[in-house]
Amino acid sequence: xxxxxxxxHDGNQLSPSVQQAVTAAQFWNSSVHVLIAGNGxxxxxxxxxxxQGVERVISSTAKHxxxxxxxxVANLIVSISDDYxxxxxxHSSFSRNALPRVAALLDVEMIxxxxxxxxxxxYVRAIYAGNILTTIQSTDTVQVLTIHGSKFTAASLxxxxxxxxxxTPAAYDKARWLSEVRSQSDRPALNSAKVVxxxxxxxxxxxxxxxxxxxxxxxxxxxxxxxxxxxDAGFASNDIQVGQTGVVVAPELYIAIGVSGAVQHTYGMKxxxxxxxINQDPDAPIFQVADYGLVADLxxxxxxxxxxx
Amino acid sequence: MKILLAxxxxxxxxxxxxxxxxxxxxxxxxxxxxINPFDENAIEEALRLKEQGVATEIVAVSLGTSANQDxxxxxxxxxxxxxxxxxxxxxLQPLRVAKLLKAIVTREQPDLxxxxxxxxxxxxxxxxQMLAALLNYPQGTFASTLEVNVNExxxxxxxxxxxxxxxxxxxxxxxxxxxxxxxRFVKLPNLMMARKKPIETINASELGIDLAPSLKLLQVNExxxxxxxxxxxxxxxxxxxxxxxxxxxx
Ligand SMILES: Cc1cc2nc3c(=O)[nH]c(=O)nc-3n(C[C@H](O)[C@H](O)[C@H](O)COP(=O)(O)OP(=O)(O)OC[C@H]3O[C@@H](n4cnc5c(N)ncnc54)[C@H](O)[C@@H]3O)c2cc1C
Ligand SMILES: Nc1ncnc2c1ncn2[C@@H]1O[C@H](COP(=O)(O)O)[C@@H](O)[C@H]1O
Numbered sequence: 001x002x003x004x005x006x007x008x009h010d011g012n013q014l015s016p017s018v019q020q021a022v023t024a025a026q027f028w029n030s031s032v033h034v035l036i037a038g039n040g041x042x043x044x045x046x047x048x049x050x051x052q053g054v055e056r057v058i059s060s061t062a063k064h065x066x067x068x069x070x071x072x073v074a075n076l077i078v079s080i081s082d083d084y085x086x087x088x089x090x091h092s093s094f095s096r097n098a099l100p101r102v103a104a105l106l107d108v109e110m111i112x113x114x115x116x117x118x119x120x121x122x123y124v125r126a127i128y129a130g131n132i133l134t135t136i137q138s139t140d141t142v143q144v145l146t147i148h149g150s151k152f153t154a155a156s157l158x159x160x161x162x163x164x165x166x167x168t169p170a171a172y173d174k175a176r177w178l179s180e181v182r183s184q185s186d187r188p189a190l191n192s193a194k195v196v197x198x199x200x201x202x203x204x205x206x207x208x209x210x211x212x213x214x215x216x217x218x219x220x221x222x223x224x225x226x227x228x229x230x231x232d233a234g235f236a237s238n239d240i241q242v243g244q245t246g247v248v249v250a251p252e253l254y255i256a257i258g259v260s261g262a263v264q265h266t267y268g269m270k271x272x273x274x275x276x277x278i279n280q281d282p283d284a285p286i287f288q289v290a291d292y293g294l295v296a297d298l299x300x301x302x303x304x305x306x307x308x309x
Numbered sequence: 310m311k312i313l314l315a316x317x318x319x320x321x322x323x324x325x326x327x328x329x330x331x332x333x334x335x336x337x338x339x340x341x342x343x344i345n346p347f348d349e350n351a352i353e354e355a356l357r358l359k360e361q362g363v364a365t366e367i368v369a370v371s372l373g374t375s376a377n378q379d380x381x382x383x384x385x386x387x388x389x390x391x392x393x394x395x396x397x398x399x400x401l402q403p404l405r406v407a408k409l410l411k412a413i414v415t416r417e418q419p420d421l422x423x424x425x426x427x428x429x430x431x432x433x434x435x436x437x438q439m440l441a442a443l444l445n446y447p448q449g450t451f452a453s454t455l456e457v458n459v460n461e462x463x464x465x466x467x468x469x470x471x472x473x474x475x476x477x478x479x480x481x482x483x484x485x486x487x488x489x490x491x492x493r494f495v496k497l498p499n500l501m502m503a504r505k506k507p508i509e510t511i512n513a514s515e516l517g518i519d520l521a522p523s524l525k526l527l528q529v530n531e532x533x534x535x536x537x538x539x540x541x542x543x544x545x546x547x548x549x550x551x552x553x554x555x556x557x558x559x
Contacts, residue, residue: 132335177475292547
């Protein structure tokens with residue numbers, strides 16, 4: 001039995017989430033292959049080959065994979081799927097786009113955002129924004145799944161797995177990549193930062209979001225996150241929305257500032273080691289998931305906190 | 310241009326779902342239900358395309374029991390032209406939903422199909438991509454902007470780290486993100502009128518698709534709550550706790 005991991009990268013760097021996927025794959029005690037779809041990504045192949053537990057890196061290189069579309073990634077995986085019983089990836093916008101397409105082409109259901117892998121094709125995953133956990137068993141012949149990154153530690157480095165190149169299927173001709181906008185930030189990546197500071201609607205404007213939260217983030221080397229309300233209001237960009245429909249984070253320290261604590265938000269942060277909440281409403285639900293709660297006006301408390309660090 | 314929408318009936322997002330006393334499943338008896346929020350964004354987008362003269366007909370389809378008529382009535386009240394109920398009491402999983410929707414696509418031949426990016430009950434986020442795969446159509450998931458040109462739709466997608474824009478040949482499958490638009494409120498007279506509109510009902514078993522689920526539910530649990538924290542009285546006390554109790558160097 002062999003496991004295929006769909007790797008995510010940005011053309012230069014392999015995503016750290018691949019190391020978590022490799023740890024998840026160890027559950028089956030079988031060979032683990034990592035698929036890199038890209039356009040001449042030698043450095044990325046090497047990074048994948050260095051992950052402990054990887055037996056083989058499968059490299060698919062083509063011009064049209066420079067910005068891989070779900071259609072092309074799915075066709076690529078299906079072209080080699082006969083060799084695999086498990087196809088998995090870390091749960092990200094990339095894998096959520098491509099893997100359901102793979103599953104349908106293979107005529108199997110897919111299991112999204114798995115929290116825990118058990119024997120006999122049994123998995124634990126959350127439903128209803130994390131309010132309920134379900135244990136489900138798949139009767140499909142091929143297991144297609146994404147894993148909830150924060151539940152799996154990163155596999156260590158130091159390996160030197162074999163890298164092989166494979167033939168890439170022709171480009172799908174009904175979809176074209178046009179452009180992308182990447183958020184520019186000097187801060188650490190949200191999904192791997194040790195400290196995350198999230199702001200809510202109460203920050204009031206994009207300027208104040210920046211003015212109030214940035215100095216604190218800089219002092220703590222933190223990534224910034226936001227609630228959906230703050231993103232919808234235009235205070236923060238969509239890719240830093242934490243929650244059920246955004247990013248899931250599990251840092252050492254999560255500081256929620258002017259965040260009410262709706263379940264859709266807490267789904268994305270409740271695995272953080274320490275949660276601090278600053279909110280002027282003593283009954284705000286965020287305090288139910290906070291280790292330390294400070295009832296205060298954020299516009300006074302946050303500058304005071306920044307100054308005291 | 311004809312647009313097909315898939316609307317799911319789900320537990321209202323404000324409700325904290327509980328488990329049945331016997332632990333066999335979630336207890337949604339008598340709980341407030343409504344249209345999946347993302348599917349409302351899909352409806353709104355279709356209505357705007359019609360208002361712009363791009364779309365000519367909008368058809369909404371829902372899969373489930375006769376209770377799903379309420380979300381179809383809601384869709385009609387928002388302004389969709391026709392509603393189809395694909396009736397079944399099977400426990401539907403995304404691949405099965407996609408197969409049933411494919412049968413409707415074959416019949417209706419829409420140019421654009423819009424679903425929600427995820428259903429807030431199963432949080433699967435798969436059906437649109439699966440439907441696109443089964444039809445061999447291109448897919449534009451997590452859409453925050455749509456722009457329809459002659460034979461093509463340009464989609465801006467919300468992705469980790471920013472946004473991405475792609476162009477898809479029609480027919481295509483789109484999944485709506487929350488930022489696509491702000492769905493309109495349904496006016497009471499429209500809701501009254503929608504009560505009288507016909508809903509076409511098709512028995513799902515007539516479509517010859519095996520609906521037996523391949524994912525078996527073994528158990529449901531409530532997740533362990535975080536340990537109860539404390540309130541601190543000041544910024545100074547907060548820092549002290551973090552430094553001395555948690556060893557966080559701030
Ligand atoms: C389908 C769906 C998906 C969703 N997905 C997500 C998601 O992924 N992520 C997400 O975050 N949300 C999501 N939401 C939205 C979620 O339900 C909440 O509406 C949202 O999280 C609330 O954001 P907020 O806390 O910023 O705003 P509010 O709920 O308005 O809370 C503002 C808080 O700030 C406090 N406050 C105000 N002024 C001050 C002050 N001066 N000092 C201190 N405190 C102050 C208030 O007491 C209040 O608690 C989703 C909703 C739906 C329907
Ligand atoms: N039973 C259903 N009836 C109609 N549409 C559905 C149904 N189940 C899923 N969908 C559509 O598929 C989308 C994604 O659902 P899911 O893949 O379950 O997260 C939803 O937003 C709907 O548009």
